[in-house]
Amino acid sequence: MNINVLYRPGMAMAKVELQHGEAIRAEAGAMIGMSTSLNMQTGMTGGLGGGLKRMFGGESFFQNTYTAHNGPGEVLLAHSLPGDIEVMEIPQSGLFIQSTSYIASHPAVNVATEVGGFKNWFGGEGLFVLRATASGPGQSVVFGAFGGIQMLPCDGSLLIDNGHLVAWDTTLTHSLVKSGSGFISSFLSGEGLAFRFQGRGRIWIQTRNPKEFGQSIASRLPPV
């Protein structure tokens, strides 16, 4: 399997080239185009429970698995927001991904919806978070963002504004903190809450905040 990301960072698209016998599992609605030699199968990965959990988590209820049964083929995938796509080989410790960012992964990758806890919810990132674990080496996950994707290495601690989180190594712990020193300054500053990451690992952030973008446009729309 060969995955190339084209048109970065603004309007990225993942081009997945499958060899005979290979497959990739993707969110419903992510497919832009595909070779006719590929076979698409729709299913609820993890059964009804898995589907429901996914739906609450912000992903699609159904997922499509594209398999190259009759020779090699390609499938083009993208998420709905304008922005970057990152392809990552899942490290042995696993990867946490924001549920709205997940696009596709190797079929042997276990993508579990976990309750992110109230800190995630108050942080505006949603109640659920995905944990992607690989069952072997060389298994990749594809995720997208609103804006560009930047990897920030964390060695000690790092403060990330909520709304900009995409994915992070499971070796990191995070907590929700006030961005400023007091409540009023946190509120007035426009930053509000932030996530404090501790430990050693990598964090992927998106360079635009979809909520802020939406608010700056929404405030100028005529009343509907």
Add this chain to the structure above:
Amino acid sequence: MCDPRHTGGRVCLWFPDSGESMQHQITHGPSFSMLRVDLNPGETLVAEAGSMVARSESLQMAVKLNAGGSSGFLSKVGSLLIAIVRKFIGGESLIVNHFSGPSAGSIWIAPAMSGSILHRRLQGEKLVLSSGAYVASVGNVDVNMKFGGLSSILAKEGAFMLEVGGQGDLWFNSYGGIETVDLNGGTYIVDNGHLVGYEGNLQMTMTTAGKGLMSFAASGEGVVCKFSGSGRIYIQSRNVESLIGYVTRLLV
């Protein structure tokens, strides 16, 4: 920096970026630019409220009103009024954040709209920016609101502009990519929704693109900014009003 497409009777002006600029990096352009500034102890970055993406924990954030520094109660009230006017008319945020720390640290900044970020090292020059284009600055940079004149009230974007000057580093943003046009004694017309800013010895007047009522109503251009003199104009490749119009049609 000097695009040959813009010469042809006009000489390309070069603005030397001499002096020690701040350690910074602008990535993910031209659509989703993000700025990283590395601060040394004692250096302070002033940024628009809500623009922080991430920062080292060694940097602390202080929230200040966007009205310039001064002390005393009455001047604080005056500052609050100025900051409110700026927020609702100027398009700049009411609050700015000052980031600094006892030890070195990095901070990542991004504006709300998609587009580019440009860096400008100021050494006493004045730069005029459209409201909302200011992102961040380091050093002795003053940001004042400037009224564009009665004719500019017609232009939704251009009633108030920001006049930025002083000594230091300035970062400003655009909706879309940034194109620079250098003028040397000539004239140029910019659609007012596409103006990011300008500097140098330029006179700007608001006018209509074509002549006559038909052209004003039907051309879709409306009010434009006409520049003459010598200086540099910053243009953005997208127009927020067009986006608003597009989204509004989809909502109905």
